[in-house]
Amino acid sequence: xxxxxxxxxxxxxxxxxxxxxxxxxxxxxxxxxxxxxxxxxxxxxxxxxxxxxxxxxxxxxxxxxxxxxxxxxxxxxxxxxxxxxxxxxxxxxxxxxxx
Amino acid sequence: xxxxxxxxxxxxxxxxxxxxxxxxxxxxxxxxxxxxxxxxxxxxxxxxxxxxxxxxxxxxxxxxxxxxxxxxxxxxxxxxxxxxxxxxxxxxxxxxxxxxxxxxxxxxxxxxxxxxxxxxxxxxxxxxxxxxxxxxxxxxxxxxxxxxxxxxxxxxxxxxxxxxxxxxxxxxxxxxxxxxxxxxxxxxxxxxxxxxxxxxxxxxxxxxxxxxxxxxxxxxxxxxxxxxxxxxxxxxxxxxxxxxxxxxxxxxxxxxxxxxxxxxxxxxxxxxxxxxxxxxxxxxxxxxxxxxxxxxxxxxxxxxxxxxxxxxxxxxxxxxxxxxxxxxxxxxxxxxxxxxxxxxxxxxxxxxxxxxxxxxxxxxxxxxxxxxxxxxxxxxxxxxxxxxxxxxxxxxxxxxxxxxxxxxxxxxxxxxxxxxxxxxxxxxxxxxxxxxxxxxxxxxxxxxxxxxxxxxxxxxxxxxxxxxxxxxxxxxxxxxxxxxxxxxxxxxxxxxxxxxxxxxxxxxxxxxxxxxxxxxxxxxxxxxxxxxxxxxxxxxxxxxxxxxxxxxxxxxxxxxxxxxxxxxxxxxxxxxxxxxxxxxxxx
Numbered sequence: 001x002x003x004x005x006x007x008x009x010x011x012x013x014x015x016x017x018x019x020x021x022x023x024x025x026x027x028x029x030x031x032x033x034x035x036x037x038x039x040x041x042x043x044x045x046x047x048x049x050x051x052x053x054x055x056x057x058x059x060x061x062x063x064x065x066x067x068x069x070x071x072x073x074x075x076x077x078x079x080x081x082x083x084x085x086x087x088x089x090x091x092x093x094x095x096x097x098x099x
Numbered sequence: 100x101x102x103x104x105x106x107x108x109x110x111x112x113x114x115x116x117x118x119x120x121x122x123x124x125x126x127x128x129x130x131x132x133x134x135x136x137x138x139x140x141x142x143x144x145x146x147x148x149x150x151x152x153x154x155x156x157x158x159x160x161x162x163x164x165x166x167x168x169x170x171x172x173x174x175x176x177x178x179x180x181x182x183x184x185x186x187x188x189x190x191x192x193x194x195x196x197x198x199x200x201x202x203x204x205x206x207x208x209x210x211x212x213x214x215x216x217x218x219x220x221x222x223x224x225x226x227x228x229x230x231x232x233x234x235x236x237x238x239x240x241x242x243x244x245x246x247x248x249x250x251x252x253x254x255x256x257x258x259x260x261x262x263x264x265x266x267x268x269x270x271x272x273x274x275x276x277x278x279x280x281x282x283x284x285x286x287x288x289x290x291x292x293x294x295x296x297x298x299x300x301x302x303x304x305x306x307x308x309x310x311x312x313x314x315x316x317x318x319x320x321x322x323x324x325x326x327x328x329x330x331x332x333x334x335x336x337x338x339x340x341x342x343x344x345x346x347x348x349x350x351x352x353x354x355x356x357x358x359x360x361x362x363x364x365x366x367x368x369x370x371x372x373x374x375x376x377x378x379x380x381x382x383x384x385x386x387x388x389x390x391x392x393x394x395x396x397x398x399x400x401x402x403x404x405x406x407x408x409x410x411x412x413x414x415x416x417x418x419x420x421x422x423x424x425x426x427x428x429x430x431x432x433x434x435x436x437x438x439x440x441x442x443x444x445x446x447x448x449x450x451x452x453x454x455x456x457x458x459x460x461x462x463x464x465x466x467x468x469x470x471x472x473x474x475x476x477x478x479x480x481x482x483x484x485x486x487x488x489x490x491x492x493x494x495x496x497x498x499x500x501x502x503x504x505x506x507x508x509x510x511x512x513x514x515x516x517x518x519x520x521x522x523x524x525x526x527x528x529x530x531x532x533x534x535x536x537x538x539x540x541x542x543x544x545x546x547x548x549x550x551x552x553x554x555x556x557x558x559x560x561x562x563x564x565x566x567x568x569x570x571x572x573x574x575x576x577x578x579x580x581x582x583x584x585x586x587x588x589x590x591x592x593x594x595x596x597x598x599x600x601x602x603x604x605x606x607x608x609x610x611x612x613x614x615x616x617x618x619x620x621x622x623x624x625x626x627x628x629x630x631x632x633x634x635x636x637x638x639x640x641x642x643x644x645x646x647x648x649x650x651x652x653x654x655x656x657x658x659x660x661x662x663x664x665x666x667x668x669x670x671x672x673x674x675x676x677x678x679x680x681x682x683x684x685x686x
Contacts, residue, residue: 051174055157060174060182 020090027083034076041069127249131242134235141232148225155218162207162214166191276486276498311677312477318675322463 041050050068051060165171168190175185193210194202205213478484488499 049172054161056154058176058179058182059187061161061187062172062174 020086024083024086024090027079027086031076031079031083034072034079037072038069038076041065041072124246124249127242127246131239131246134239134242137235138232138239141228141235145225145228145232148221148228152218152221152225155214155221159211159214159218162193162211165193166207276482276489278486278489308681309477311681312475315675315677316475316477318677319463 044050044065046065048065050063050065052063052068053060169188170190171187173185173187174182176182191207192204193207194204195210195213197203478487485498489496490499
């Protein structure tokens with residue numbers, strides 16, 4: 001196969017649940033997803049084409065692999081930060097409540 | 100795209116139902132469930148629409164950059180599962196779906212504008228859903244609080260009104276006034292009234308005449324109340340006055356029975372507000388009161404219970420459901436006075452009297468001697484008319500829809516007019532009511548002239564009083580819907596009988612005499628005939644002029660002559676001392 005194509009799905013982020021727990025769970029799943037994306041992208045051979053799916057449709061646009069990799073990594077980092085922030089706020093809440 | 104209204108009415112109706120019924124835990128819980136369902140539903144919808152919004156945003160981005168390249172390498176889908184590599188060309192030509200399978204070919208920028216427009220719509224939808232969500236979240240909160248309250252309090256006030264289905268309210272929109280019901284006078288006032296009776300003889304003012312009439316009426320009604328319990332009138336007076344705003348003009352013609360009548364339910368309402376425990380007693384008292392009233396029947400017994408009024412007011416004011424009260428159930432009851440009065444005013448109608456009324460009348464006559472209780476209501480306003488014309492349906496006072504219409508066919512047992520005093524009184528009531536119906540203004544002048552002529556010629560003295568009493572009683576008893584015509588007929592026949600030999604000249608000569616006594620009438624008569632009709636014995640010679648006057652005002656109905664003649668005989672003794680005094684003064 002001349003060029004294997006990896007398609008990056010641009011997933012719509014679900015609405016954050018009102019409760020913090022649901023929010024953290026959603027974040028958690030997103031983070032896992034991004035991890036997979038990053039791993040897959042980093043594991044591609046150089047000659048592979050990466051396509052990005054247009055939202056809500058079946059059409060895929062060709063994208064640059066390196067750009068996609070960097071983009072995915074950035075997204076992952078952001079998600080991780082958010083998760084961390086949420087975790088910190090929860091722990092502070094727990095700490096204030098516990099004593 | 101619109102927020103669904105369906106979930107809203109459902110929990111709304113549930114909430115209303117729960118508010119109306121006593122607070123019960125399962126229903127409150129169910130309400131809460133339903134409200135939470137709505138909340139969840141709203142959240143889902145919001146989620147969906149936000150996804151749509153993000154999709155549109157992504158599309159906008161894509162469209163913005165699309166014309167940058169001449170062609171794009173894409174994976175073209177064919178079928179739901181297969182793709183093949185291809186090229187996207189004519190990057191600036193976009194075919195936009197407008198809806199209903201209509202498409203528009205436009206540039207990328209135009210497409211961006213279209214997408215923006217759609218996004219606007221989506222945003223509005225999201226906002227609506229968010230509002231609904233917020234609203235229902237607050238409702239859920241409230242229901243939770245309610246639940247907690249009901250669990251904690253345990254003693255929830257339940258205000259109930261036991262509606263007896265056997266009553267038929269015809270005049271639902273209107274409330275039956277109590278006849279002569281300008282109450283707010285207590286029994287104490289009655290006592291004063293009796294004392295004042297004798298002292299009024301000396302004064303000759305118009306006000307005094309009015310006062311005399313009031314007192315006469317009260318005296319009549321006093322007879323009704325003889326056996327009635329005094330149930331804390333002082334308390335109820337204020338409530339009664341406030342509740343009977345529509346009835347009372349503040350003329351001060353408070354008749355005692357209506358006061359006490361309204362008292363009990365008034366106290367009902369008032370006590371309900373105060374959440375006192377003896378409310379039920381007052382209700383019972385009112386019930387007993389009404390049983391007494393049945394015995395006490397009277398011509399003026401069109402004393403409508405203004406319980407309805409009071410209870411309506413009470414109901415309106417006592418609808419609060421307070422979970423913190425420890426008040427037991429508050430019961431309202433619409434008291435009933437099952438009197439039936441029928442007046443025979445036509446060919447097929449009969450004059451019916453309840454036997455109790457007759458007894459009461461006889462009792463009164465015997466006790467008062469010649470001072471018959473006159474049930475002459477002073478009509479000082481249009482509302483007073485409706486106070487007079489109150490029908491009794493199944494023991495309940497209902498306002499008559501039209502005081503000009505006859506209801507004699509309803510509930511009537513068409514029989515020949517008996518020659519009992521009952522009939523006499525009834526006919527008297529007819530006459531009186533006829534006199535009163537003149538107030539509304541149909542042929543007012545004619546009838547007024549007629550009646551005034553009848554009333555003025557009090558030359559004979561005691562006869563006059565008797566006749567007046569007759570007419571008055573007739574007028575008052577006519578409650579259940581006699582026609583104007585019928586009453587007119589009665590009146591005419593009455594006048595006819597009184598004057599077998601009409602003398603036109605005599606009648607004319609009487610006219611100026613009429614005018615003079617007119618001024619002696621109390622001021623309240625100005626707008627309406629206050630019922631000071633002075634009946635004439637058909638046997639007396641002085642009646643001839645009246646009949647003449649009556650004649651050209653009203654045609655007679657010959658068939659009623661014999662009936663009315665009997666009626667006239669009876670009231671000869673029923674003149675109150677006030678009437679006598681007044682007549683003497685007039686003479």
